[in-house]
Amino acid sequence: MPKILKPFRAVIFDMDGVIVDSEPHHERSFLRLFDEIGYGDRHGIHFPDYYGRSDKILLDDFIAVHQPVQTFEEMLDRRQEHLMEMLRAEQPIFPGLPEIVEKCATRWPMAVASGSLHTVIDEVMAMRNLRQHFKAIVSSQDVPRGKPHPDIFLRAAELLKVEPTDCLVIEDSDAGVTAANAAGMQSIAITNSFSRNRLSHATVVVDNYAELEAMLLGGS
16 A cells, blocks of 8 residues: 655755756766876775765765875865866756746745755756745755754754654655654655665655656645
């Protein structure tokens, strides 16, 4: 029997892998960085392990293993430059997503809660004029702990002035779903980045944006 959502009063969207098809660009930008600093064929990073997590976690793990001469800040800045260049050139917003966001914004207050930095979030929110639909934007920069901890979603609920238990999260990663669960929130997980099995701890799992729209807006 399919799971059913309980009533909710606000919607919180993850960004990478939900709003924008950026996970491949995140990986390519890190690969370009690692190649530039001499670790192109020996970086040792398995990128799917970091989907839904912050850049800081990935770079901290890389530094712990390799102890590169470059500072954390230098690597982060160079990687950000590569990512922004790719996003500006390709603007990979998922087809169908802007229409869903626009319709949802007429019904519920909404937030973006992303592991990306504010500079990247701002770049994506400028695409298709998405920023106008969100009352709050939360980055991993704004909270002590990133996903799978609940901090980022709890901060979003606080800014929306809605109880966490009244929030619905849209996610694509197992870390994000775990964070939503820890925040006491319902979640819809879309299989853009992980299999249904990896996302089975979400309240509901969907495979595409037509299913997401039907789950959010169907019957109206």
